Amino acid sequence: MNFKETKLFDELRKGEGIKPLIMLMVLAVSLIAMLLLIFFAANGAMQESVPVSGGIESSFETESSNNQQSGSNNIYPTIPTRDSYIPMTDSNTQLLTGIEANSAKAAIIVDASNMKVLASYHGDTKIFPASMTKVMTIIVALEHLDNLTDTVVVSQEDHKYIYDTFDPSGVGFTVGERLTVEDMLYAIAVESDCLASYMLAKYISGTEEAFVELMNQKAEDMGLKGTHFANSHGLHDDNNYSTVRDMAAIMAYALDSRTAKELLSTEQYKMYSVINECNLTFYNTLFVDKFEKLLKNNDHSFDIGSETFTVIAGKTGYVTESGQCLVSYTESTDGHKYIVVTAGSKGATSTVKDLETILKKYSY
Numbered sequence: 001m002n003f004k005e006t007k008l009f010d011e012l013r014k015g016e017g018i019k020p021l022i023m024l025m026v027l028a029v030s031l032i033a034m035l036l037l038i039f040f041a042a043n044g045a046m047q048e049s050v051p052v053s054g055g056i057e058s059s060f061e062t063e064s065s066n067n068q069q070s071g072s073n074n075i076y077p078t079i080p081t082r083d084s085y086i087p088m089t090d091s092n093t094q095l096l097t098g099i100e101a102n103s104a105k106a107a108i109i110v111d112a113s114n115m116k117v118l119a120s121y122h123g124d125t126k127i128f129p130a131s132m133t134k135v136m137t138i139i140v141a142l143e144h145l146d147n148l149t150d151t152v153v154v155s156q157e158d159h160k161y162i163y164d165t166f167d168p169s170g171v172g173f174t175v176g177e178r179l180t181v182e183d184m185l186y187a188i189a190v191e192s193d194c195l196a197s198y199m200l201a202k203y204i205s206g207t208e209e210a211f212v213e214l215m216n217q218k219a220e221d222m223g224l225k226g227t228h229f230a231n232s233h234g235l236h237d238d239n240n241y242s243t244v245r246d247m248a249a250i251m252a253y254a255l256d257s258r259t260a261k262e263l264l265s266t267e268q269y270k271m272y273s274v275i276n277e278c279n280l281t282f283y284n285t286l287f288v289d290k291f292e293k294l295l296k297n298n299d300h301s302f303d304i305g306s307e308t309f310t311v312i313a314g315k316t317g318y319v320t321e322s323g324q325c326l327v328s329y330t331e332s333t334d335g336h337k338y339i340v341v342t343a344g345s346k347g348a349t350s351t352v353k354d355l356e357t358i359l360k361k362y363s364y
Contacts (some may be wrong), residue, residue, distance in 0.1 A: 087123075130236070134234060138264070168235060302359060
């Protein structure tokens with residue numbers, strides 16, 4: 001041992017080197033504590049707002065004071081109350097009449113602020129909802145998701161089942177395409193994609209059958225007496241049915257989620273296609289295909305008297321057995337809000353024309 005080492009040990013034995021060591025230890029502990037605080041703060045922020053690839057806000061906040069979080073890992077509230085969502089008829093409810101030829105076989109207009117029925121026609125008669133079914137698909141999916149960035153690949157099996165069994169609507173995804181959960185949600189809501197509905201159901205529940213059980217349980221929890229689901233996409237099945245009153249309740253429930261409302265009010269959505277190596281654009285089947293392309297109505301509004309009525313959100317539906325269907329949410333410049341459901345119309349623009357006629361005759 002050299003002279004310097006001997007002197008150091010002598011100083012330590014005498015206590016002269018202890019103070020600097022204590023100071024160093026205190027600094028080290030403080031630094032570790034600071035790093036731990038930064039780590040836990042960052043981790044907590046990540047849990048509050050999970051980053052996603054597109055436009056959906058991962059907080060999934062709701063707009064209704066009646067909503068209660070379920071306390072599980074899902075990112076959408078469970079709303080068990082029946083009274084808040086099922087449209088109620090009273091003595092002032094009108095019998096909806098006077099819709100033009102080739103129009104709806106069933107229809108209802110509801111004050112969305114209090115779920116009072118303003119007018120109805122065959123409101124509780126069984127209808128085939130076609131792709132309006134997807135509103136419930138979106139509700140149930142959001143209640144059971146905790147991640148929007150997971151990726152699902154379009155398999156040969158799933159693609160063959162949907163396209164060989166049915167005549168589906170949708171984007172036209174090819175085998176091998178990679179879709180995030182968020183991509184699938186937008187494909188379902190915007191372009192009414194049946195393959196995405198089927199894939200998302202399997203992603204959540206393992207099988208579509210198991211997912212459909214969740215859909216029917218939700219309908220039962222909501223007190224819907226005239227609704228039963230047989231699939232997640234709405235392609236025809238005699239056991240996939242509802243009523244316009246129940247569809248209005250389902251829409252009201254969806255509108256109380258900022259996320260579901262965002263999905264159902266989006267005009268266009270872009271995703272990157274790994275197969276085509278470019279962006280794919282989804283176009284809304286109501287706003288773009290009907291309002292803009294067919295009716296040249298780019299602002300999705302109607303001028304009725306001194307008021308302007310703007311369609312904010314909606315979901316179309318069509319199979320041969322159902323006719324043209326539409327569930328929509330409209331706001332007027334005087335502050336009133338309406339949910340209108342029509343089913344069984346004929347002709348590509350009939351649902352929009354029926355909506356305008358109903359608003360003109362039966363809104364406030």
